[in-house]
Amino acid sequence: MSGGELIINTPLAMQVTPADWPGGYWWHWLFFTVAIIVFMLVMVIGAIYIERRAMGKMQSRIGPNRTGPFGLLQPVADAIKVLLKENIVPGTADKIVHFLAPIVAFTPVLMIFAVIPFQNGALLADLNIGILYVVAVSSIATVGVFMAGWGSGNKYSLLGAMRDIAAVVSYEIPLVLAIIGVVIVSGSLSMNEIVTSQDIPYILVQPLGFLLFFIAACAEINRSPFDLTEADSELTAGFHTEYSGMKFAMFYLVEYAEAMAMSAVITTLFLSGWRGPWLPPWLWFIIKTVIVFFVMVWTRTTLPRVRIDQLMGLAWKFVLPLALINLFITAIEVIFWPDVSQWFFVIVNIALAAILVILFSKLFKPGWGRVEV
Amino acid sequence: MTTTQELTLKTEPFVLNMGPLHPSTHGVYRMRVTLDGEVVLDIEPIFGYLHRGIEKLMEERTYTGCIPLTDRLDYASAMSNNFSYCLAVEKLGGIKVPERAEYIRVITAELQRIANHCLAIGAMLNDAGALGTPFFYLWRQREKIYDLFEMLCGQRVLYNYMRIGGVSQDLPDEFLPAVKKFIPQLRHFIDEYEFFLKQNEILIARAKGVGILSKELATNYGISGPVARASGIRWDLRKNDPYSVYDRFEFDIPTRENGDCYDRYRVRMEEMKQSLRIVEQSVKQVPGGPFRTEVNQVIRPPAGEAYAHIEGPKGELGYYIVSDNSIAPYRSHIRSTSLINLGALRQMVKGWKVADLILIFGSIDITMGEVDR
Numbered sequence: 001m002s003g004g005e006l007i008i009n010t011p012l013a014m015q016v017t018p019a020d021w022p023g024g025y026w027w028h029w030l031f032f033t034v035a036i037i038v039f040m041l042v043m044v045i046g047a048i049y050i051e052r053r054a055m056g057k058m059q060s061r062i063g064p065n066r067t068g069p070f071g072l073l074q075p076v077a078d079a080i081k082v083l084l085k086e087n088i089v090p091g092t093a094d095k096i097v098h099f100l101a102p103i104v105a106f107t108p109v110l111m112i113f114a115v116i117p118f119q120n121g122a123l124l125a126d127l128n129i130g131i132l133y134v135v136a137v138s139s140i141a142t143v144g145v146f147m148a149g150w151g152s153g154n155k156y157s158l159l160g161a162m163r164d165i166a167a168v169v170s171y172e173i174p175l176v177l178a179i180i181g182v183v184i185v186s187g188s189l190s191m192n193e194i195v196t197s198q199d200i201p202y203i204l205v206q207p208l209g210f211l212l213f214f215i216a217a218c219a220e221i222n223r224s225p226f227d228l229t230e231a232d233s234e235l236t237a238g239f240h241t242e243y244s245g246m247k248f249a250m251f252y253l254v255e256y257a258e259a260m261a262m263s264a265v266i267t268t269l270f271l272s273g274w275r276g277p278w279l280p281p282w283l284w285f286i287i288k289t290v291i292v293f294f295v296m297v298w299t300r301t302t303l304p305r306v307r308i309d310q311l312m313g314l315a316w317k318f319v320l321p322l323a324l325i326n327l328f329i330t331a332i333e334v335i336f337w338p339d340v341s342q343w344f345f346v347i348v349n350i351a352l353a354a355i356l357v358i359l360f361s362k363l364f365k366p367g368w369g370r371v372e373v
Numbered sequence: 374m375t376t377t378q379e380l381t382l383k384t385e386p387f388v389l390n391m392g393p394l395h396p397s398t399h400g401v402y403r404m405r406v407t408l409d410g411e412v413v414l415d416i417e418p419i420f421g422y423l424h425r426g427i428e429k430l431m432e433e434r435t436y437t438g439c440i441p442l443t444d445r446l447d448y449a450s451a452m453s454n455n456f457s458y459c460l461a462v463e464k465l466g467g468i469k470v471p472e473r474a475e476y477i478r479v480i481t482a483e484l485q486r487i488a489n490h491c492l493a494i495g496a497m498l499n500d501a502g503a504l505g506t507p508f509f510y511l512w513r514q515r516e517k518i519y520d521l522f523e524m525l526c527g528q529r530v531l532y533n534y535m536r537i538g539g540v541s542q543d544l545p546d547e548f549l550p551a552v553k554k555f556i557p558q559l560r561h562f563i564d565e566y567e568f569f570l571k572q573n574e575i576l577i578a579r580a581k582g583v584g585i586l587s588k589e590l591a592t593n594y595g596i597s598g599p600v601a602r603a604s605g606i607r608w609d610l611r612k613n614d615p616y617s618v619y620d621r622f623e624f625d626i627p628t629r630e631n632g633d634c635y636d637r638y639r640v641r642m643e644e645m646k647q648s649l650r651i652v653e654q655s656v657k658q659v660p661g662g663p664f665r666t667e668v669n670q671v672i673r674p675p676a677g678e679a680y681a682h683i684e685g686p687k688g689e690l691g692y693y694i695v696s697d698n699s700i701a702p703y704r705s706h707i708r709s710t711s712l713i714n715l716g717a718l719r720q721m722v723k724g725w726k727v728a729d730l731i732l733i734f735g736s737i738d739i740t741m742g743e744v745d746r
Contacts, residue, residue, distance in 0.1 A: 055505070059510075061509060162410075224502070232396055235727075301505070308411055309411075372724055
């Protein structure tokens, strides 16, 4: 544990530090901007392929295997197909909002990657408030989703958008509280310093925090079992029902880009980011991100969807109290035993996490969903 | 001065049109749903999009020529429809069916029940948002049953297998060994499937206590089959009014008490096991002899009327036929289970959420071909 200093002394100004990078500030900026966009597009294509193939295997079918070797070019073929489609704007739509929504949803997801370290110091901007920036920026995507839902002039879209707002508003709080646990242990808000302080991956030091963060992240980016926003069996396609062609492709991209971004954040916060033996750091980072993404695919194929009131109930009655307890325990550990080995807390925290989760799952009642009408 | 009264947000219910083209309406069912936010205030069922006038068409065909039409009613359980229709005509004409044909009919009808329940449970879980996986697992088992039927009559979905006075062709030599091999496989599969889903937290949260159909309501609406048995009505025509050779087999009628979606799922699972028991016993007992009574191609039953019903996979499936001693039925009526079971839907969904509406609708297990006829 890197000390009990809870006060972060560095000023909360933007601190861009491309110090040892050749060519200075602008080359650094250009290189990482291009790298991030390319990286993200490639990762999204990979993610779509992985998801479809893995789901195929898990569902005892083959999955796409016709386009290119092992169906590797399937996402490319899909992209070409979807770009050539006609762009239909419904007559009842609010044209400007309908047009802007995919852009508003897509940009913040791209911006998350600005503070994610691919290896030591290799990131666009090493903000000293990195994780705060991630939280702030990632919730802007919701505005795009709501614009899509409202601007489409479709009731299914509106229902989906309302669900998304409800989910994000509820899960933002436990998400941040789970992050604060990590921040307390590492003593920094900077993404790069969080990684450098992880001699033991924080998934072991903060097992409960990891669990809660994963749940909240899944709810925030609408991954199953919290995919109520686009619940295909209920709302046909939710907020993007009325989108076609390129704009639909943007939303499709956002869905996977968000999943990738959240996987990257989880990797950075809990799985010691780029650190790892033998392999180059950036490769470790990608491997870990893909593993986290795979877990998301896994839950998607395994679990049924929860209902909207159960989603809310889970946030306020289960995830939020546990996040507060986790924060409390972490704070006590850091303040009173700053010199005790982290391995000791690994054991203590895993035991506590198990006890708390079992206790809360016994107490947690999803609630009675019926309303008298 | 604005008063508090004026500032209070006024909400009003809105109408959402679900269907006829919606992923979860099992065909072309349409509901005009009145929603207050997420809460279902009322639904107005609209159907008839698949109406083909089968009852009228039957008046234009010979008695044998009607059999293919019955296939097209409930295309998820065509054998049961054949069976019920043939029973009605045999009752009308006083035609005796040989032992062997009775056993073949029982085997096929029970296998059909399993196939139908595979589809019903899979579709219901799909509606619950379990993206494909439980569906595909059951689908694989259903395919095996369809392979068996293909062996029997060359068709996979619409069999046209039963004939008045027996079945169209004898069992092929490899059929009974294949069934014997299939029984333990399916039994193992059911246990495995139960292990995955019986205690699934999300499924229980979603389905337990949801869409309760009380015993009184079920009786008043004339609901039969697994839906009625899940509500605690111990009514199974195979026991209560044994037809064919069902009185020779040992099996139980699984019932549940609560009448919610979870119970309907459980009852179907248990019924699959019981059907396997019947198949197992009947495979051992199949006698030799002819597989069909010699009857004329063109039957002229004596003038009169007859009603025959069987316990179809979805409930009581009956055919009412009036004969005027001509080659075609004077009038025919089908007691189609799906339509009658749908009756209580409106009572069941009031006050639940949109997601529950879909799940409750899925748990009733309907086929639109049978609803619209």
